[in-house]
Amino acid sequence: MFYLIQLLNGVQYGLLLFLLASGLTLIFGIMGVINLAHGSFYMVGAYLAYWLAGITGSFWLALPLGVGTALVIGVLLEVTLFSRLYKRDHLYQVLLTFGLILIFEELRSILFGDDVHGVAVPAVLSYSVRLTDTLSYPVYRLFITFVCLLLAGALYLVIQKTRLGMMIRAGSSNREMAASLGVNIPLLFALVFAFGTALAAFAGMIAAPTSSVFPGMGNQILIICFVVVVIGGIGSINGAMIASLAIGLADTLGKVLAPEFSAMAVYFLMAIILLWRPQGLVNKT
Amino acid sequence: MANTHFTRAVLLLGALLLAAFPLIGLTFYIQLGAKIMIMAIFAMSLDLLVGHTGLVSLGHAAYFGLAAYMLALITPKYEAASLWLTLPVAIVAAAAAALVIGFLVVRTGGVYFIMVTLAFAQMLYSLFHDTKLGGGSDGIYINIRPELTVGSIKPLDLEDPVQFYYLVLMFMLGVYAFLNKLRCAPFGRALAGIRANENRMRSIGYPVFGYKLGAFVLAGALAGLAGYLAACQFGFVNPEILAWHQSGTVLMMVILGGMGRFHGAIIGAFAYILLQELLSASAMFGAYAKHWQLAMGSLIVLIVLVLPRGLADLLEYGAVVYKRQRMRAAG
Numbered sequence: 001m002f003y004l005i006q007l008l009n010g011v012q013y014g015l016l017l018f019l020l021a022s023g024l025t026l027i028f029g030i031m032g033v034i035n036l037a038h039g040s041f042y043m044v045g046a047y048l049a050y051w052l053a054g055i056t057g058s059f060w061l062a063l064p065l066g067v068g069t070a071l072v073i074g075v076l077l078e079v080t081l082f083s084r085l086y087k088r089d090h091l092y093q094v095l096l097t098f099g100l101i102l103i104f105e106e107l108r109s110i111l112f113g114d115d116v117h118g119v120a121v122p123a124v125l126s127y128s129v130r131l132t133d134t135l136s137y138p139v140y141r142l143f144i145t146f147v148c149l150l151l152a153g154a155l156y157l158v159i160q161k162t163r164l165g166m167m168i169r170a171g172s173s174n175r176e177m178a179a180s181l182g183v184n185i186p187l188l189f190a191l192v193f194a195f196g197t198a199l200a201a202f203a204g205m206i207a208a209p210t211s212s213v214f215p216g217m218g219n220q221i222l223i224i225c226f227v228v229v230v231i232g233g234i235g236s237i238n239g240a241m242i243a244s245l246a247i248g249l250a251d252t253l254g255k256v257l258a259p260e261f262s263a264m265a266v267y268f269l270m271a272i273i274l275l276w277r278p279q280g281l282v283n284k285t
Numbered sequence: 286m287a288n289t290h291f292t293r294a295v296l297l298l299g300a301l302l303l304a305a306f307p308l309i310g311l312t313f314y315i316q317l318g319a320k321i322m323i324m325a326i327f328a329m330s331l332d333l334l335v336g337h338t339g340l341v342s343l344g345h346a347a348y349f350g351l352a353a354y355m356l357a358l359i360t361p362k363y364e365a366a367s368l369w370l371t372l373p374v375a376i377v378a379a380a381a382a383a384l385v386i387g388f389l390v391v392r393t394g395g396v397y398f399i400m401v402t403l404a405f406a407q408m409l410y411s412l413f414h415d416t417k418l419g420g421g422s423d424g425i426y427i428n429i430r431p432e433l434t435v436g437s438i439k440p441l442d443l444e445d446p447v448q449f450y451y452l453v454l455m456f457m458l459g460v461y462a463f464l465n466k467l468r469c470a471p472f473g474r475a476l477a478g479i480r481a482n483e484n485r486m487r488s489i490g491y492p493v494f495g496y497k498l499g500a501f502v503l504a505g506a507l508a509g510l511a512g513y514l515a516a517c518q519f520g521f522v523n524p525e526i527l528a529w530h531q532s533g534t535v536l537m538m539v540i541l542g543g544m545g546r547f548h549g550a551i552i553g554a555f556a557y558i559l560l561q562e563l564l565s566a567s568a569m570f571g572a573y574a575k576h577w578q579l580a581m582g583s584l585i586v587l588i589v590l591v592l593p594r595g596l597a598d599l600l601e602y603g604a605v606v607y608k609r610q611r612m613r614a615a616g
Contacts, residue, residue, distance in 0.1 A: 028396065034396050034399060034400070081586065081590075084590065088593075090341060090395060090396050090399060091335065091341050091536075091540070091544075092540075092589050092593060094341065094343060094399060094533075094536065095536065095537060095540055095585060095588075095589050096585070096586055096589040096590075098533045098536075098537065098585065099581075099582040099583070099584075099585030099586040099589070100582065100586065101533075101582070102578040102579070102581055102582030102585070103578075103579055103582035103583060103586070105578065106576045106578045106579035106582065107579065109576065110576055110579070219529070223403060223404060223407045223529065226400040226401075226403060226404055227400075227404050229400065230397060230400050230401055230404065234396065234397065259415075260415050260416045260417075261415070261416070262415075263408075263411035263414075263415055264408055264411050264412060264415075267404055267405065267407070267408035267411075268408075270401070270404055271389055271405075274389050274390075274392070274393065274401065275389065278392050278393050278397070
């Protein structure tokens, strides 16, 4: 039973990582931009959840408002900053997004202070399923797992079955070719970027009730997402899915078996994958 | 290089100013100067990778921090350690870590390289942050600075800020001279070739992997030197010394100064830290000084957009103007 709980936790964490990593890997795969500020969007989401839930008094109202805000932020950033970076060297993308992290962190500090905040679990979901006499499992975590699965499924359908998805796949495998075949690349880029931003913010919002809201929360998860993207192979959604779950489970089991070294287990996994398949699990080249 | 005489004259003047600087006698500023020069060594070591080999490492603080931790871990609690012993140990440790990590990361390229170097640096961060090895997240103190002795005499006392300043200045000029020699040596030319076109270098028979790994290890060792000096100066290390924030900062110094020229890294270190001191001076910005990172972040974004080749460009621009005037004077 104890291991079932850990398994559920691992899957839930892995799926949450997937929401972030899929945006990161798409933004890289399609636009060729490495976005260090992706973790900041996760933080922005969590603080939006905290702020909007405080104002509106309802977590359910905060969710759509927060996603809307994140979409707007995403479009604004894409148009004003990122669109200038597409042709530039990765080095400058790293620097600009590093600057953005500093800006986001300081704005967060000015607006919300440096304290740790909590977001209440919505009343409908704030009870636990009893597994045995002593162990129980919070329904809210099951809810996160369910929502993430739903989103992952929707993402899969959009990318594999729709016209937009076709353009995204085309753009991700060969940008110039897709552009010369008449795909509206600037629009596609803005869409994908805003979408990735919203996914990351959404992940932050639904994670907020379980993980609390604290400074620097975005950077911590960003690096894990990089590991996911490296293991899965850049630009591959399927790879991101497999890698997210692997990392989620490795991290959770590591915390149980060797708490001090759990953070390192994840990087060891990455080192092994790098030796075995430097291009990532899914990528062919 | 428009006019190397002009650039050289300016750099020589800079070195003389640095040598005369402790005459102002204010300990705070002397220590600040030493701190900047330590970061300049660190930035030069990263420039070897970023500017000269084309490897953008976002985890360079790992080797800086590791060497700092080595000093803290091998210094006895109540007596001074010997510089002759601790410095090589710290540098070898940093180089060894760079060898192991480099062996894994150098086989990747481009954006993978950025992410993987960051991830491995984070691994070392967690090692020191989560385990009791180096005092956990609290860090450890180095109560007594290492001693520099020759036989029974002590030519330099590291506890003295002015003498420490000159030690650091010596190291900085030494590293600068060494790297510039290296740049012109066959090894450096091969790195430049790899940066320009890796595939071509491979097809004309250069062992590209070996060269890149060599550069990575050397950069790690020099970062270790800087980290060792930093630990000496502050007498304290905590995991933040190898956090990715540090890696990002040093990368920013390299770009700010202008990569691919080692004096650019020095200029970048000075510009960045002086700017940081200025922005966080509460005398000037009052309550907003606490939020200096907001201004710094905005500035970084601006620099990427308008001055992508760095401040060293201004120096070269000066050289061009100087040359033009001389030609005009000569008729």
